[in-house]
Amino acid sequence: MKAIVVGAGIVGSSVAYRLAQAGASVTLIEERRVGGGTSGVSFAWVNACEKLTSKPYYDLNFAGREAHAQILEEFSDANWYHRPGVIQWQGAQPEAGGTDGSDPFQKLKLLQEWGYPAESLSHDDLRKLEPELNPDVVGNASVIFYPNDGWCDAVVYAGSVIGGAIERYGLTLVTGKVVGLQVHRGRCEGVTLHDGTTHQADIVVNCSGRWSNDVAEKSAYQIPLAPTVGLIAYTQAAGVKLKRALRTPLVNMRPDGGGRFMLRSNELDKLVAAESNAVPLHPQAQDLLRRAKQVLPVLGPIEVEAVRIAIRPVPRDSYSAVGPVPDLSGYYVVVTHSGVTLGPFLGQAVTDEIVHGTKRPELSEFRPSRFFN
Ligand SMILES: Cc1cc2nc3c(=O)[nH]c(=O)nc-3n(C[C@H](O)[C@H](O)[C@H](O)COP(=O)(O)OP(=O)(O)OC[C@H]3O[C@@H](n4cnc5c(N)ncnc54)[C@H](O)[C@@H]3O)c2cc1C
Numbered sequence: 001m002k003a004i005v006v007g008a009g010i011v012g013s014s015v016a017y018r019l020a021q022a023g024a025s026v027t028l029i030e031e032r033r034v035g036g037g038t039s040g041v042s043f044a045w046v047n048a049c050e051k052l053t054s055k056p057y058y059d060l061n062f063a064g065r066e067a068h069a070q071i072l073e074e075f076s077d078a079n080w081y082h083r084p085g086v087i088q089w090q091g092a093q094p095e096a097g098g099t100d101g102s103d104p105f106q107k108l109k110l111l112q113e114w115g116y117p118a119e120s121l122s123h124d125d126l127r128k129l130e131p132e133l134n135p136d137v138v139g140n141a142s143v144i145f146y147p148n149d150g151w152c153d154a155v156v157y158a159g160s161v162i163g164g165a166i167e168r169y170g171l172t173l174v175t176g177k178v179v180g181l182q183v184h185r186g187r188c189e190g191v192t193l194h195d196g197t198t199h200q201a202d203i204v205v206n207c208s209g210r211w212s213n214d215v216a217e218k219s220a221y222q223i224p225l226a227p228t229v230g231l232i233a234y235t236q237a238a239g240v241k242l243k244r245a246l247r248t249p250l251v252n253m254r255p256d257g258g259g260r261f262m263l264r265s266n267e268l269d270k271l272v273a274a275e276s277n278a279v280p281l282h283p284q285a286q287d288l289l290r291r292a293k294q295v296l297p298v299l300g301p302i303e304v305e306a307v308r309i310a311i312r313p314v315p316r317d318s319y320s321a322v323g324p325v326p327d328l329s330g331y332y333v334v335v336t337h338s339g340v341t342l343g344p345f346l347g348q349a350v351t352d353e354i355v356h357g358t359k360r361p362e363l364s365e366f367r368p369s370r371f372f373n
Contacts, residue, residue, distance in 0.1 A: 002201040006204065029174045034155065061341050134295055229274045323366070325372065
């Protein structure tokens with residue numbers, strides 16, 4: 001089987017890796033650079049605990065967590081997955097497709113019923129885990145600890161699995177912009193690139209995230225999207241001890257390597273203009289820094305060093321869209337929020353469907369067909 005995968009973010013790299021491993025002859029086409037889309041601007045918390053609005057969506061994300069552990073076993077030198085735990089306290093804003101987190105008791109109870117590693121953390125234990133946290137910002141809030149949660153360096157992941165697929169399974173990586181599908185009599189037979197060259201395949205898998213409708217070109221093949229803007233501020237390197245990720249009403253923050261911290265907030269994201277300049281003096285970046293210093297006063301003189309802004313690839317109803325579109329054979333689309341959590345799972349599930357013809361039940365609620373009459 002010849003397969004084309006469009007987009008080398010965390011989703012496309014996972015799909016390309018698994019397809020190539022299953023014996024397909026895979027060409028991965030990337031316009032910019034590996035991980036150069038939304039995957040490079042992500043908080044990248046691998047979790048299912050923020051996905052409580054629907055059990056199938058929770059299960060899908062839980063499978064995502066498990067699949068991260070599986071793919072790690074295939075790379076003895078893997079350095080992209082960090083699991084020091086995540087600490088959350090009351091009042092955090094919801095993620096797209098997530099819970100509002102407003103009732104920590106209910107949330108913890110539900111998560112424990114569903115088998116998620118989550119526990120209540122006393123304020124004493126919180127102080128022991130993260131002694132530099134300002135206790136005043138926690139107040140008397142209930143604290144939840146996810147001891148096995150963490151984050152994935154999505155660009156490192158994508159580069160590693162693509163490298164692995166090239167070395168082990170002969171994947172071809174092409175730099176170029178796909179400008180359209182080649183469709184004949186209801187069948188997708190390949191893609192056309194910006195320079196007029198064409199690539200033929202038995203199956204085209206569109207993993208181009210927020211740009212997926214540009215690739216699909218024709219409205220009949222497009223997934224309605226409701227993208228949202230996200231801003232991440234990166235601090236200067238700071239000699240402070242915070243080890244775990246924090247999800248708090250003020251700011252979400254976590255270490256980002258080399259002493260830097262990554263800062264973001266759903267509340268502030270709503271104020272960010274997509275076309276605004278991603279510079280350290282960006283007003284929402286400065287607000288994030290101010291909030292981070294409230295949470296961690298030891299940040300003291302630390303400034304914002306860099307800012308990145310990205311658009312989340314979110315289907316209109318906020319849930320993943322994974323599968324063929326009606327009336328077009330040879331074409332398969334994967335567009336989703338939570339792609340860092342889901343990437344490794346989707347790689348395997350999409351391969352099972354395309355190469356082995358096995359319909360994965362985890363995807364049954366998330367078919368693109370729901371958007372088409
Ligand atoms: C601020 C923020 C915080 C987030 N936090 C989390 C989180 O905590 N946990 C989580 O799981 N998810 C999180 N997400 C969501 C997650 O980052 C995305 O769902 C995920 O990165 C999407 O990956 P992708 O591979 O589908 O898309 P992308 O990473 O955007 O990859 C698509 C690729 O396609 C390429 N491309 C586009 N058009 C073309 C074309 N015409 N031809 C060739 N190539 C093309 C692009 O260059 C890009 O490299 C967050 C997102 C943001 C913005």
